Amino acid sequence: MNKNSNNSNNNYINQITETKCSEHEKEFEYLCFTCNSILCSKCFFNHYKSNKDHDVESIDEIKKNLNNLSNNDYSYLNNSNHNYKTDNYIQNRINYIWTSIKRLSYQYTSLGDKVTEISNHFEKLHQFLIVEEHRLKKPISIDQDTVKEDLDKQLNELKSIINIINFNNNNINKKEVELDDDNQVKSIVEDTTDLYSISTINS
Ligand SMILES: [Zn+2]
Ligand SMILES: [Zn+2]
Incomplete structure (x- = not known):
């Protein structure tokens, strides 16, 4: 919360529970809106030395202004074109913050609209590309x-032919083996037709 690192005061407005400064044992008398701190008269003196440009206001003055504010009509907040001029710091801040919130929420919404617009555009492109990809591939x-x-078909035909050749060769070998009076008959030519597939042909 404290925007000023030079300020050693730890009494922040949003954390305050006491009416006295724990460091100086004195009643709080001032608020600094810039560093969001609450100050006793001694704090005020130290704070002023290093933070001459800060927005500091006395608590009595703020109380008076708040009482005036609570008696005022708030309906002007709903009118974006109001020209509410006042010396009251709090009222000025409310006016400024309200205008700022409206501007930021408008910006936020229009940025969101832009993101949605881009998403929709690319969604259409994605759909178009999917259809186009399918159209070209089909x-x-x-x-x-x-x-x-x-x-x-061709591979099967080739396999059949090779099988016929192998069968024929086996029969010739068989006859030769029988002629040699050997009891053990074995296939000498192996079946190689499994080698004929698209992957082995291209490799
Ligand atoms: Zn300050
Ligand atoms: Zn103090």
């Missing part, structure tokens, strides 16, 4: 399926 996928079908 005929290619169909072509790819057709090619795959042809490829499988």
